[in-house]
Amino acid sequence: METGITLDSYLIVSAVLFTLGVVGVITRRNAIVILMSIEMMLNAANLSLVALSAYMGDITGQIFVFFVMTVAAAEVAVGLAIVLALFRNKQTIYVDDVNILKW
């Protein structure tokens, strides 16, 4: 199907979003914002999967995205629980306050 947009446009957008996620993880200190950046990375990968799936006419990519979403949901739940546990112990969620173990 001719659309005027090639696969690599999607892949490049996905690469940009992935990079944004990586930058967020590295530069932010708030554990919850880091978690959100990780979600962005996963979504970038999802975009690649969907685009590849559409251009190849193969469904596996889209099925995989469903599983990534499930995993992301589970990861967020556990991650927020860990953040809560940390907050209860230290009253902070900033990763550079987590220094007993030398971040």
Add this chain to the structure above:
Amino acid sequence: MTGDLYSALPIVLMSSASIIGLLVDVFTPGRTKGMFGWTIFSLLMMMGAAVLTFGAEGTAFSNMLTVGGYATYFDVLFGVGALMSIVAARPMLQRHGYEYKEYYSLTLFAVAGMMLMAHANHLLIAFIGIEIMSISFYVMSGFFRSNTFSVESSLKYFLLGAFATGFLVYGIALIYGSVGSMSYTDMYTVAMESEITLKNLYWVGIGMLLVGLSFKVAAFPFHVWVPDVYTGAPTVVTAFMSTAGKAAAFSVLIPVVAVVLPEIETMERIQMLIAVIAAMSMLYGNIGAISQTNVKRMLAYSSVAHAGYLLMGVAVGTDAGQQAVMYYLTAYMFMQVGAFVVAAIVESKPGEDCTLEDYKGLSKRNPGLAACMAVFMLSLTGIPFLVGFFGKYYIFKAAIEADMIWLTIVGVVASVISVYFYLGLIVKMYFQDREDEVPAALPGGIANLTLIVTVVGVLVLGFFLDYSVLPTITF
């Protein structure tokens, strides 16, 4: 379908057992004995099923799982690791007052995830397995939930682990794009015939996948979490995740590398990449361990180094290399679990009594413990004829046969460096005394059972386990 259920019996049993485990939890309120018993029982059942289906061949559930041989060997390995760590964990958790039944549930879930990893014949299954195992580990490392060390290590493990998952998924996406499928079998066929249309995507994808997996095996550039997490997490959890977890990560890495290596154009680059990671891990781990004063931290650094030795066998890419890795993983399981269990028994409060100073004169206070630790240290160094020696020997042999001479030399040099700190601990235990009076370590209870099993394993396994009969994975 029935045939599938039979040939994938270990995994079906383990998944059911872990779900039933949550129910056992509900019906035995206030007591942990039932849950403990159920965990042991289901692990034994699973290992039985694995032995039973060892001869099965092919795949199950529309090519999602490989069954028999290679995968069942790993099933048994995970089972042994989980059993040893569970038996040691019960008295240790009780000592620190954190014996919640969720520990056993999470162990069962983690083992189910590891088994999915070993059985995977599709990147999707491998991904789900990795995530089940990792999520269980994130929670288990924060298991001492009102201990700051433990929770911090859990946060660190979680954030870096989820970060690595991002790379893993992105790598899978790019590989999918270049190959057109996520099934190992299809990937192998495409690689064999060099039919990859999008070569660069393929290469970058494999790179990203290796980044994600290197994190799970704790190899060099992605090891930053290892020392902190292994130190901060409850020691019995570390014993479990540094051995069974590492074995599981390798059970994914071996088939993935075996699948992508046949592609002629990228083969050398991939081999080189893995070899460099291996060399750096060995050197970094062993050099980093020298300056450590905390025994758990030292063992964590040495765990990075051992990931390096293991990666050496993966880089070789031959059947002998695969078998050597599996042998080494088995050996490592016994030595490392043993060493961490000793550390757990010596530890009176979470995170205390872990420094090298605390081990001074241990041979006088606890001769048994000190003797066990000495055996594990000697085996980790690779002193003949303990099992660690055979492990290293087979890996080096496989590397030399595949003409990776420089890598072998690095490996030998790294082993020589490691003598310093492993023997240093023995010297501290046997030839130095503490000025102040310290009471003997608290009794280990049934954790001593794990110690006996691991010591016997380390002493005799080398003579009874023949590495050339270990099953390899082929496509």
Add this chain to the structure above:
Amino acid sequence: MLLDRIRFIVIVETGLLGLTYHAWLFYLLAALAIGAGVGTITRKNPVTSAFFLILHFIFLAGLYASLHAHLLAVMQVLVYAGAIMVLVLFVIMLLNLGKEPESQQSEQVVIRKIAGYSFSAVMLVMVGLAALLSMDKGNTMMTTMADNVDTLGTAESIGAEMFTTYLFPFEAVSLLLLAAVAGSILLAKKRLMN
């Protein structure tokens, strides 16, 4: 009729400024998604970040729709923008987080930032180049969507695959959810029995 005809000529056949309406949609959504992404990682207030992320997810859903992955687009909004982000916002509110305080270790942060940007620039260049370079001549997959694309992302075709070929992973993922539930209760609950 006439209007439809005009619209067809302007937008589909020749396109506005030489771009098809699909291309317009793509560039618009991509720019918005990237913009929202930048907003997520730069805002100092976590609540603002979270709202930008919700926007980001919605624009991504639009991109999925432009790829004819309709079911996924719906799921993206329901699961990500709906369920997951509500949970995140809930925790942010629960912990009563405000603007991120300035870090004391300013030098360390600067180093980390520089390292982060340079690392990611390298990554971006690498991946972008790889994507560009791998455009093989004569490979139609790269330039056009597959012919079956409009039936690919429907609930019907995904459901059919999910419950036949991918039945086992579908079951296996339930273990993951259970483990996550048990784990988060353990960590987050105030008081535990035994």
